Amino acid sequence: METHDVPIEWDQDGLPHSVIFNDKYFCNLDAYEEVLSISCQGNVLKDRFSKLDPSVGGTFTIIETGFGTGLNFCCAWQLWDQCAPKSWTLHFVSIELYPLSVQQLNRALSLWPVLSRYREALVLQYKPLPQETAQLFLADHRVRLTLVFEDVVEALRQIKERGITPDGADAWFLSGFAPAKNPKMWSEQVFEGMAPLSRQGTTFATFTVAGPVRRGLAANGFVVHKGFGYKKHIITGYFHGKDAS
Ligand SMILES: C[S@@+](CC[C@H](N)C(=O)[O-])C[C@H]1O[C@@H](n2cnc3c(N)ncnc32)[C@H](O)[C@@H]1O
Structure with a gap:
């Protein structure tokens, strides 16, 4: 299937700005x-990755x-590389309706040289296929990316x-554009969809503190x-089950 660039403008710092949502992918070069x-x-990942039992995998x-x-x-993968035992696999499942082309992805990630080896490995396999699911095996299968x-x-x-993650999630990255500009990513149906993919102790983190997100x-x-x-208010938390609040 042929894929196209998504409409993006690049600002003077080289940061991508979505034309569809009129919002920035990141606030500034401190995004890393x-x-x-x-x-x-x-999501307390450094600690959790470091404490995974190497003897079980x-x-x-x-x-x-x-x-x-x-x-x-790429940031999660880098941390995984630094902290997780070799016997464990990171499965990163990510959802995207408007995938960047490989050239756009490469250009954006090139802003952070500290991630260059991860970017290089990712662009070799990244192929945006709308309405499909792609499976990428990276780092000698220690990292699996499902898009x-x-x-x-x-x-x-x-x-x-489809049982893509039979045990659900250990952690959620909630990473839509700002809720006012991208309400679908923060809709009630999203929070309803997260619950059956979570278990006791599954964590989440997000940059927005919007009331409807907290309540949802x-x-x-x-x-x-x-x-x-990082210099702003965020919300974090964990799944406790329907009797949580
Ligand atoms: C702020 S950007 C995500 C930044 C990203 N986590 C990163 O590391 O670059 C928000 C993303 O949500 C996607 N998006 C917006 N609405 C969506 C929807 N309804 N379903 C799936 N993805 C959506 C956008 O295309 C955009 O790529």
């Missing part, structure tokens, strides 16, 4: 630190809403029905905390 602090630290699963440029993915190129609500349903997560079994990550 921001991802480490919000998505990774917000297994799979740690992250589900992300909004793959975008793959920056969140679901669908609308978020349909994608969450597919992940469940709480109504679907997540305990929600307001916190502070």
